[in-house]
Amino acid sequence: MLKGKTVIVGVTGGISAYKTADIVSRLNKLGANVWVVMTNAAKEFVSPLTFRTISKNPVITTLFGEELANSAVPHISLSQKADLIIVAPATANIIGKLAQGMADDALTTIIMSSVCPKIIAPAMNTKMWENPIVEENCSKLKTVGFNFCEPEVGLLACGDEGSGRMSEPKTIVERAVEFLTKKEKQKDDKKDLVGKKILVTAGGTQESIDPVRFIGNRSSGKMGYAIAKAAADRGAQVVLISANSNQTAPLNTTLIYADSSQAMYEEVMKHRHDNNVIIMAAAVADYQPKIQFFQKLKKDEDEFSLDLKKTKDILEELGKSKNGTYLVGFALESDNLIENAKEKLIKKNLDMIVANEPSAFGDDYSEISIVDKNDRIEHFCKAKKEDLAHRILDRIFIS
Ligand SMILES: Cc1cc2nc3c(=O)[nH]c(=O)nc-3n(C[C@H](O)[C@H](O)[C@H](O)COP(=O)(O)O)c2cc1C
Structure with a gap:
């Protein structure tokens, strides 16, 4: 090669x-x-x-x-x-x-x-x-x-x-x-985001049950990493807070690992005010075990039930006091995609939401709709996540 x-x-x-x-x-x-x-x-x-x-x-x-x-x-x-x-x-x-x-x-x-x-x-x-x-x-x-x-x-x-x-x-x-x-200078190889500070989250959180087990999700982190890379390539200063993902750290980004919803919450809160834009692409668990066992659970019982409690809603918390930060959320819905995305946008006081379907999980490709707070909806047909990442940034910064 x-x-x-x-x-x-x-x-x-x-x-x-x-x-x-x-x-x-x-x-x-x-x-x-x-x-x-x-x-x-x-x-x-x-x-x-x-x-x-x-x-x-x-x-x-x-x-x-x-x-x-x-x-x-x-x-x-x-x-x-x-x-x-x-x-x-x-x-x-x-x-x-x-x-x-x-x-x-x-x-x-x-x-x-x-x-x-x-x-x-x-x-x-x-x-x-x-x-x-x-x-x-x-x-x-x-x-x-x-x-x-x-x-x-x-x-x-x-x-x-x-x-x-x-x-x-x-x-x-x-x-x-x-x-x-790298062959020819690519279309997206422009430095139009110099001076911008962007926080991106990516990957799927893991909520510990005991030292070896967790509740997770199928997020690969590809979309969030692609956004972080695209933004850094275009000259932005990027902090990438990553939950579980096997993606490699994009060049010129500050990568922080946060494996659980609580760790993600803490890191996002720590860095929120240093950034002009926050893009929450991570799949953060909605629930976590009420009790976290510190020793591996034995399989003694025929049945076992786990009590869950709600995790902190990071987007909602961010939406409560934005202080001029442009806030972008993601909505992954299996039905009524746009309606549910719009509802989330309003409920969480977001500036923009990217809606996609569960089939995008783990895939290199996705099909997305971008909805903004002015009710403008734009649909992007199936494309590589790298390309969609640029289109999302274009929508935030250009149009
Ligand atoms: C055991 C040991 C480990 C060191 N590790 C680091 C290191 O990881 N990073 C660093 O910046 N300096 C480290 N230093 C200090 C550098 O070796 C030192 O600043 C040196 O002048 C660097 O010279 P260079 O940049 O020309 O290689 C270490 C020094 C010692 C004795």
Whole structure:
């Protein structure tokens, strides 16, 4: 798939440098010509020999070394060859250096002299990641065209739990493939949403019964992820709050996991005021078990009944005090689709609702109707969710 493509993989000094071996291996298996460039700090974590063996190319560790001795100006010859540069993991240090335009080692010099797309996959302790200086440096790099594979929330090597864990190698490689195989600039590849802040929810919540069982639904998260991706591609700043979904994190979005309706409620409430638009595409459970058992239930009884209670209605709560936020809901109905969607729009004080049928669950395609608060209804025939995502954004921002 990547035959004929040259990818430079920059490795900097973080614990997750060992995961970069997987990235190099995956790119290599896809046929890319991979050149690894390591900072001095990176060599403390993984040996260049590992990358040389996996990439089957010399590893560049210094600007003045012998690895590319047969070219007169090695860093220029390599950066000109590159179709893509990935920095994974990207330390706070390299992000800072790139944001300041520094070129004091092989990696920064190569990046500075390249014109190809760049993907930065930061990895660091949560406190570092949330440091306003790091945030400002990232914003600066984004405005000059660097793409970010935002770090995930999870357990970090330092024992802390929070945002800062490097995006999974699989995700980073998928993003790389996207860049390397992108053909013509697409119709929707415009940057008309720069400056907009959008919160999108996606996926299906899971309500715990006991440590191994839950009540869930069939939502795949495809529609919400497609909207988040489309918005980010068009330049918006996107926070994606995701319940259960096997979709990969879209590039340049901040991904937050919220598996249950309660976790989704808390995350949405935390981020609601930072955004101009909230698009609630997640399938949030209406009911949750009244009691959550902390030990696995035994199957002793012939019959077993579970008491359920209503979950918090996130949309309704958002609709009560919008403070200028444009609120979009989704309605999935098996009958009287438009009527029920309209009713929901009014009841929850939404600005727009996207109505679709249960057959859309899990499918790559959907057929939707968009209803807005002025009672304007527009129907979109069966199309890919990626395309429909753009049409939904067009309706919010353009017409
Ligand atoms: C054990 C250990 C783990 C580290 N992990 C990280 C990390 O995950 N992210 C980060 O930004 N810095 C991390 N650092 C600090 C960087 O290695 C340090 O800032 C270094 O100067 C980065 O240099 P480089 O960006 O040129 O590779 C770590 C340091 C140590 C000693």
